[in-house]
Amino acid sequence: MARLLVELKVRMLRNAMRSSTPAQISFIISTIAAALVAIGTFWVLAQLRSVPASVDLTTVIFSIFAIGWLLCPIFAFGLDGTLDPATIALYPLRTRPLVVGLLAASAVGAWPAANVLGLLGVTVGLAHGLGILVAFIAVVLQVLFCIVLARFVITSMARLLRSRRGKDLAIFLIVPIGAALEFLFQVVPRAAASGGLTPESFAGVDSWLRWLPPGLAAHAIQDASTGQLGNAVARLVLLAAVIAVLGVLWVRSLARALVTADTTTGSSRVRNAALPLARYGLRGAVAARFLRYQYREPASLANWAIAVVVMFICSASTIFGQQKHPGVIVASAVFGAAFAGAYRANTVGQAGPAFVLEATALSGRRELRAYYSGQDIVSAAIAIPLLIGVSLILGVLVGDLTEGVTAAAVGVAGLGASLAMGNIFNVVLAYPMQKRAGNPMPQPAQGYSGHAAGIIFGSLACVAVAVIPIIILGNLTSGVLVAIRLPVLFGCAAAYGFGLAWLGVRAAAVAAEGKLPELCQIAMRTSF
Known part of the structure; x- marks a missing residue:
């Protein structure tokens, strides 16, 4: 034997x-x-x-x-x-x-x-x-x-x-x-x-x-x-x-x-309950479904945790090193925002054949805008508290809470840029995914590893460039009273990030209108 x-x-x-x-x-x-x-x-x-x-x-x-x-x-x-x-x-x-x-x-x-x-x-x-x-x-x-x-x-x-x-x-x-x-x-x-x-x-x-x-x-x-x-x-x-x-x-x-008989493939109980936001139209239905996947899908939870870990890793040398460089916290906010948007930059491949059914409701630009904006709402609702909380914690650990506040504002603005690029990449760089033996996380299908790398580095580069105005604003207002600085800084960051995300939704809807058949073919090639 x-x-x-x-x-x-x-x-x-x-x-x-x-x-x-x-x-x-x-x-x-x-x-x-x-x-x-x-x-x-x-x-x-x-x-x-x-x-x-x-x-x-x-x-x-x-x-x-x-x-x-x-x-x-x-x-x-x-x-x-x-x-x-x-x-x-x-x-x-x-x-x-x-x-x-x-x-x-x-x-x-x-x-x-x-x-x-x-x-x-x-x-x-x-x-x-x-x-x-x-x-x-x-x-x-x-x-x-x-x-x-x-x-x-x-x-x-x-x-x-x-x-x-x-x-x-x-x-x-x-x-x-x-x-x-x-x-x-x-x-x-x-x-x-x-x-x-x-x-x-x-x-x-x-x-x-x-x-x-x-x-x-x-x-x-x-x-x-x-x-x-x-x-x-x-x-x-x-x-x-x-x-x-x-x-x-x-x-x-x-x-x-x-x-012992194998019972791990038995069917699970199905609960009959309405989606909580479905009454708000297509945007609400997409947001409700996407929100449920965020806390039920382990890969989504792991991706959010990885985004937080990346922020701490970027600041690890400053936190544990002899020399403190508070500016590193701003860089960690850029990385966190970029990863938060990049992980949902391929919802076509992540949904797989189910996207074909979703595409039947996406008959025009208006529906596509509702589709992408519904996902953005959920992503922002999760990412904004994470980015702000982690940035403030890093500021405390480094000993410069002011820099942590600036990093939090940069993260909010960077998230808007990241979501905008994620929507665009959803159309222009969509790729099929598959699960391989030995790796529990979904991976790009054979021949599409470059697409995944392009999304990560493309999001990171675009976010780094887009947040420059907020970094400048944070430095210019560093000596202003906190009661004035916080509303101005976060208000401008939120408005700026919202504007970038809105432009990304509209650009993605225009690009996706003529590519739905191609996107459906990509989704059909996904295998989990």
């Missing part, structure tokens, strides 16, 4: 190089990334040879790899046939041989090899003497723990991940993980360059991590290297016992999944 499943896994890897061009590119990029991770991890661990906190840093790195093995399969659920027990439920296979085969197949590939090779850097940086032999055993047990943990969690969550709520969970996880990575990429290098973050800063960080499986592996290597062979063996035995317990739980979970 193990040999058969390993051969199937190898065949899958070979077929990835013979399939479509996107699959080939993805496979090559993934393999290169795995090689870079292996080389980088080995080099980092090898540099800990004379560092006092070497065991603490090793524990942290081992724990990061375990977290990666725990979270990444949630995003890639269904991408690898060995992850979903439903794909093998109909075959007459015994559970225990199947577990061995799945475990062996899971250890085949670029990423498991990268984990082993990268973590072997401890043989240079942490281990010496008898600890080198223990290091090889500890690395193997660490990688085995990661694989078994991932398989147990994914098998237990298979029914959830196959359902709508499971896919929603994968989408929501993108936001905190992406925010954490961006924070690490921006703050950690700056702190290390300025001397605020050194290897000694991690001393004592494993006061509780040492009792987790990754900590047991790291401290076993240190104990063996310092002559405490008994402690090292005890830690390795405890780690092996944890792996055995996880293995037993995995076997039971897999056995249950193989004989």
Whole structure:
């Protein structure tokens, strides 16, 4: 059984190089990334040879790899046939041989090899003497723990991940993980360059991590290297016992999944209720439908959260850095406004075939203006409080609330420009979308990645240019009394943004009037 499943896994890897061009590119990029991770991890661990906190840093790195093995399969659920027990439920296979085969197949590939090779850097940086032999055993047990943990969690969550709520969970996880990575990429290098973050800063960080499986592996290597062979063996035995317990739980979970009927595709209850704004005509009906999608569609919630995260990321260097640059908050407001409008700049592709039904009610420019303005009303109702609130919070964090007020006004004006460009892009750069295995978020269909990039950068450039008058007005009124400055600044920003959005609606309606058949064809090519 193990040999058969390993051969199937190898065949899958070979077929990835013979399939479509996107699959080939993805496979090559993934393999290169795995090689870079292996080389980088080995080099980092090898540099800990004379560092006092070497065991603490090793524990942290081992724990990061375990977290990666725990979270990444949630995003890639269904991408690898060995992850979903439903794909093998109909075959007459015994559970225990199947577990061995799945475990062996899971250890085949670029990423498991990268984990082993990268973590072997401890043989240079942490281990010496008898600890080198223990290091090889500890690395193997660490990688085995990661694989078994991932398989147990994914098998237990298979029914959830196959359902709508499971896919929603994968989408929501993108936001905190992406925010954490961006924070690490921006703050950690700056702190290390300025001397605020050194290897000694991690001393004592494993006061509780040492009792987790990754900590047991790291401290076993240190104990063996310092002559405490008994402690090292005890830690390795405890780690092996944890792996055995996880293995037993995995076997039971897999056995249950193989004989349990799948009910995740059952129909849901339908509530019969009128749309709250439908009585206000076409504009109200569009606004009501669009508003409902904003809080019911996980991708929409994730997009709004990403826009907020982008604003904080743009100001992270100022908030956590030694030098404060309050002007960065204005730049973050520009980014936030641009992203808020860009995410709805392809409603044709996002709606998919449903847009064809909507198009039957869009018989002229007046109806098209109602269609686009209804979406703008909902977007503005959500984005304006977010932009103002985040800008003021950033102003407080930087210590310059006046600059936060200016940034809030810039965000309001920039939102109008972003919505205007979003409506125009809805017509001139509409593209079909699709969901791909391994990524819970909708993606541009093959050949349309340039359209998505063009919308993001085009919106950002247009918003940056459009808000220049408001930035100048904010600087000119910086010395005016607050009671006078706030009404003038926000009144001008709101009027200016409303004017830009109004022009965008009218321009989009004129452009869409003769392109509805083409837009319907694009919508029909969307597949979720």
